[in-house]
Amino acid sequence: MGQPGLPPEMQHRAAAQRKEANMDVPSKSNKAWVDIVTGKKTFQLKFLAAKILLGRLTRSVKExxxxxxxxxxxxxxxxxxxxxxxxxxxxxxxKTIFG
Structure with missing residues (x-):
């Protein structure tokens, strides 16, 4: 599992630090969500499922x-x-969308 050569307690600490570096999903009340579903702001997304869904959602919101x-x-x-x-x-x- 963890990093080879590190004692288990250090592996756990390293894993915790990596997890802390993760960005949480901002609240639904964040204005950026409205901007992306309306197409007001566009981004080159890497997560394919979100890219596909967002394409469908922006078309739906335009209609x-x-x-x-x-x-x-x-x-x-x-x-x-x-x-x-x-x-x-x-x-x-x-990080791309919310900074």
Missing amino acids: DPSPENVSSSIDQIYAIFANNVNMPSVQDDL
């Missing part, structure tokens, strides 16, 4: 920009990031 549809779209894109938050590509995308 129906109601607050309910925007909120539902944010829920969906948030969920895919939250459920995969430990993947390196998701971490890269979160």
